[in-house]
Amino acid sequence: MDRDALGIRQVSEETGLSIDTLRWYEREGLLPLVERTADGRRRYPPGALRFIRLVQALRRTGMPVADVRRFIELGGGELAHHPERMVLLERQCAAIEQRMVELQDDLAVVRAKIAAYRGLIARGLDCEDELSEDLVDQLRTDELLAGTLPPAPSVGAEGVLRQR
Amino acid sequence: MDRDALGIRQVSEETGLSIDTLRWYEREGLLPLVERTADGRRRYPPGALRFIRLVQALRRTGMPVADVRRFIELGGGELAHHPERMVLLERQCAAIEQRMVELQDDLAVVRAKIAAYRGLIARGLDCEDELSEDLVDQLRTDELLAGTLPPAPSVGAEGVLRQR
DNA sequence: GCTTGCGCTGGAGTCCACTCCAGCTCCTAG
DNA sequence: CTAGGAGCTGGAGTGGACTCCAGCGCAAGC
Numbered sequence: 477m478d479r480d481a482l483g484i485r486q487v488s489e490e491t492g493l494s495i496d497t498l499r500w501y502e503r504e505g506l507l508p509l510v511e512r513t514a515d516g517r518r519r520y521p522p523g524a525l526r527f528i529r530l531v532q533a534l535r536r537t538g539m540p541v542a543d544v545r546r547f548i549e550l551g552g553g554e555l556a557h558h559p560e561r562m563v564l565l566e567r568q569c570a571a572i573e574q575r576m577v578e579l580q581d582d583l584a585v586v587r588a589k590i591a592a593y594r595g596l597i598a599r600g601l602d603c604e605d606e607l608s609e610d611l612v613d614q615l616r617t618d619e620l621l622a623g624t625l626p627p628a629p630s631v632g633a634e635g636v637l638r639q640r
Numbered sequence: 641m642d643r644d645a646l647g648i649r650q651v652s653e654e655t656g657l658s659i660d661t662l663r664w665y666e667r668e669g670l671l672p673l674v675e676r677t678a679d680g681r682r683r684y685p686p687g688a689l690r691f692i693r694l695v696q697a698l699r700r701t702g703m704p705v706a707d708v709r710r711f712i713e714l715g716g717g718e719l720a721h722h723p724e725r726m727v728l729l730e731r732q733c734a735a736i737e738q739r740m741v742e743l744q745d746d747l748a749v750v751r752a753k754i755a756a757y758r759g760l761i762a763r764g765l766d767c768e769d770e771l772s773e774d775l776v777d778q779l780r781t782d783e784l785l786a787g788t789l790p791p792a793p794s795v796g797a798e799g800v801l802r803q804r
Numbered sequence: 805g806c807t808t809g810c811g812c813t814g815g816a817g818t819c820c821a822c823t824c825c826a827g828c829t830c831c832t833a834g
Numbered sequence: 835c836t837a838g839g840a841g842c843t844g845g846a847g848t849g850g851a852c853t854c855c856a857g858c859g860c861a862a863g864c
Contacts, residue, residue, distance in 0.1 A: 483810090483811085484810095484811075485810080485811090494852085494853080495811090496852070496853055496854075497851085497852065497853085499812085499813090500851080500852065500853085503814095504851095515811090515812090515859075515860060515861090516811080516812060516813095516859085516860095517810085517811055517812075517860095518811080518812090529749060530749060530750075530753055532746075533745075533746035533747075533749035533750055534746075534750070535851095536742065536743075536746050537743060537746045537747070537750070540850075540851095541850075541851070541852095542850090558757045558760060558761050559761065561757060562754055562757045562758070562761075565750055565753055565754045565757070566754060568750055569747065569750055569751060569754070572743060572746065572747045572750065573747070575743065576740060576743055576744075576747075578700065579700075579701060579736060579739065579740055579743070580740075581697075582696075582697035582698075582700050582701045582736065583697075583701070583733065583736045583737070583740075585693060585694060585697035586694075586697055586698070586701070586729055586732055586733055586736065587733060589694055589729055590726055590729045590730060590733070593722045593725060593726045593729070594726070596722060597722050597723065597726075647840090647841090648840090648841075649840080649841090658822085658823080659841090660822070660823055660824075661821085661822065661823085663841095663842085663843090664821080664822065664823085667843095667844095668821095679829075679830060679831090679841090679842090680829085680830090680841080680842060680843095681830090681840085681841055681842075682841080682842090699821095704820080704821090705820080705821070705822095706820095
């Protein structure tokens with residue numbers, strides 16, 4: 477009946493997930509809605525496709541596979557679980573926002589370094605690290621004051637990533 | 641002499657990188673500027689600390705360790721290499737910007753899902769996935785149209801988007 | 805009837821980025 | 835003088851997330 481269900485290859489192309497990954501996600505319990513043809517081939521109804529996109533969003537934003545599974549295991553469509561699921565999603569939202577802030581800080585660091593190099597090159601200078609990092613700092617400050625750089629956002633974001 | 645050089649523990653606390661990670665980064669060639677005391681203990685001069693922060697920025701923004709190393713191997717402070725390094729950093733900048741866009745999209749997906757749950761709960765409805773994902777879509781669309789969902793970021797995220 | 809292509813399964817293998825450990829040295833406090 | 839604590843090294847181990855593979859089934863095309 478489901479004439480608009482997709483085969484695994486199409487889903488792979490559509491989502492960018494590899495075929496192997498799709499199968500693996502399914503085994504891991506991340507994709508409950510996948511159906512089968514009589515001879516055992518996977519069929520992805522449109523709902524599954526949408527679901528996959530949510531899973532992808534969660535994964536890409538740093539939620540571990542185990543947590544995604546936990547989220548999914550929170551029952552299929554029973555009203556009782558909606559609040560719980562929402563809490564998890566809201567937590568993830570917060571995490572994403574943090575990551576974005578962190579990302580911005582890091583971007584600022586990289587841009588500052590670029591500006592420093594630009595300055596060094598413009599002045600025909602050499603060394604930077606050991607001998608006169610301070611000079612580089614100075615350059616960066618110069619650039620900052622000159623408004624070449626975006627006004628680096630302040631410190632903050634901690635620990636969304638795994639480093640310890 | 642370097643009275644303001646730090647020990648490994650302090651650097652660890654300062655940067656959030658574990659002591660083991662610091663040592664490992666060094667072995668891997670990511671931290672060339674680390675000095676030693678007479679009895680072999682690590683001493684991190686301020687320059688090293690700044691360098692670590694750059695490395696951290698690169699790592700956190702998704703550059704693999706191997707690439708960071710390649711970047712660093714591009715000579716220490718020789719003018720000839722600055723342009724190359726800059727190219728790498730600029731590439732990374734682009735990658736970061738892309739990542740931020742992606743993150744925004746994913747955030748939107750998650751928020752949409754939250755809104756969908758909110759809608760379902762408000763209406764006392766149950767199922768969502770298999771049976772009537774379309775309904776959820778519909779709800780999401782409703783919410784969007786009703787402006788219930790901030791089309792742009794919300795709490796804590798202001799200024800996160802540097803639209804450009 | 806055979807080959808080619810897609811898909812299936814269970815399990816093994818890989819890659820990355822750490823993280824842990826045993827066994828050692830050095831220093832300081834009691 | 836001994837005990838404790840911080841660091842050091844080389845190497846082994848871990849966890850997460852895939853990725854690959856052998857061996858099989860089905861269907862279509864020549």
